Amino acid sequence: MIALAGTIGAGKTSLTQLLADHLNSKAFYESVDDNKILPLFYKNPKKYGFLLQIYFLNKRIDEIKDSYDNDLNVLDRSIFEDALLFKLNADMGRATQTESDIYSSLLANMMEELPEQPHQKAPDLLITIQVSFETMLKRIEKRGRSYEQIANDPSLYSYYQNLNNRYRDWYAQYDESPKMLIDGDKYDFVEDPTAAQEVLKMVDRKLAELNLK
Numbered sequence: 001m002i003a004l005a006g007t008i009g010a011g012k013t014s015l016t017q018l019l020a021d022h023l024n025s026k027a028f029y030e031s032v033d034d035n036k037i038l039p040l041f042y043k044n045p046k047k048y049g050f051l052l053q054i055y056f057l058n059k060r061i062d063e064i065k066d067s068y069d070n071d072l073n074v075l076d077r078s079i080f081e082d083a084l085l086f087k088l089n090a091d092m093g094r095a096t097q098t099e100s101d102i103y104s105s106l107l108a109n110m111m112e113e114l115p116e117q118p119h120q121k122a123p124d125l126l127i128t129i130q131v132s133f134e135t136m137l138k139r140i141e142k143r144g145r146s147y148e149q150i151a152n153d154p155s156l157y158s159y160y161q162n163l164n165n166r167y168r169d170w171y172a173q174y175d176e177s178p179k180m181l182i183d184g185d186k187y188d189f190v191e192d193p194t195a196a197q198e199v200l201k202m203v204d205r206k207l208a209e210l211n212l213k
């Protein structure tokens with residue numbers, strides 16, 4: 001399967017739709033609006049950080065299992081980014097070392113590839129959308145999920161800044177599958193149909209190179 005990655009508001013959900021339509025495959029979305037734990041987490045990250053992580057892990061494993069039937073199915077967020085978010089929260093004192101260790105070993109256990117399984121769990125291709133911090137802030141504001149707004153909680157500014165910075169290193173180090181980077185500032189594939197076509201062409205070239213299409 002193809003997994004999208006990128007910071008909050010990078011455009012993962014939109015590109016997932018675009019790609020699945022283009023490839024005639026299925027799109028799998030992380031459902032944010034009916035996630036009951038996320039607003040609790042934003043209100044009290046220390047209390048709900050670990051629960052949120054377990055919730056996401058469970059959801060993403062479900063998605064990985066459901067998307068097995070076609071290598072070109074598209075997931076709007078990769079499971080591997082959660083560790084980046086959790087590490088950030090742990091470094092900010094919102095999770096304990098024990099919670100962090102248990103999460104890492106649970107993730108490794110869940111993702112371990114077994115010889116008898118018919119399909120691998122890691123994606124066939126990871127596509128990361130990289131956006132500047134300014135773009136990230138604009139998108140978060142434009143989308144307007146109340147618990148994500150800096151106007152309601154100014155401490156989110158440094159959380160978002162830190163998150164965006166860490167994505168660069170995360171992408172550089174990521175080695176679970178083939179990967180490619182899309183510049184989300186340069187290619188506004190949501191508003192600009194020409195940019196969308198260019199992005200689809202880039203992905204097609206990568207899929208051909210990997211013999212997936």
Ligand SMILES: Nc1ncnc2c1ncn2[C@@H]1O[C@H](COP(=O)(O)OP(=O)(O)OP(=O)(O)O)[C@@H](O)[C@H]1O
Nearest residue numbers: 007008009010011012013014032056077082085086
């Ligand atoms: N592992 C995690 N730990 C903490 N928060 C998370 C985690 N995964 C997702 N979130 C939160 O869930 C919300 C949705 O994030 P996500 O980036 O997946 O979707 P999105 O904002 O709709 O992105 P896009 O616009 O790229 O589709 C954000 O508030 C994000 O901070």
